[in-house]
Amino acid sequence: MMNKILESAKVKIEEEMDRIGFIDDTDRTDRFLDNLARKLAEEEMLQGNDDIDLYYEKEEEIEELTEEILENIKNHMQKTYKKRGSTDETGHYKGCFYKNIEGLKKWEEE
Numbered sequence: 879m880m881n882k883i884l885e886s887a888k889v890k891i892e893e894e895m896d897r898i899g900f901i902d903d904t905d906r907t908d909r910f911l912d913n914l915a916r917k918l919a920e921e922e923m924l925q926g927n928d929d930i931d932l933y934y935e936k937e938e939e940i941e942e943l944t945e946e947i948l949e950n951i952k953n954h955m956q957k958t959y960k961k962r963g964s965t966d967e968t969g970h971y972k973g974c975f976y977k978n979i980e981g982l983k984k985w986e987e988e
Contacts, residue, residue: 880950883918887951890914899981900974901955902988903963911955915948916940 894901894910901910923936923943933940955961955975962982963973974985 883922883947884950887914887918888954895977900976900985902974904972905970911951915951916944918947919943
């Protein structure tokens, strides 16, 4: 199951990299990787069922699977892409994953 999910994640990550050149991983932003992990976990656990009662029944399992998926995605990101980041004096992280210098420049311009 996890291999299938991770393969799907890799495709979506590559599409996002091709589209904007980087993946923002900054604290206090709407993070692409977190959202992707959550979406993939929901898809796996709910199997297309949009019954709200089922969602609430599976919510804890979805959370656990989301964390597992995110950990696997972050491992993939560390191995596959370059990373730039820093922590400010208040402890908040600002950073991104990128493929090439053009992607890094785009992120720095934002």
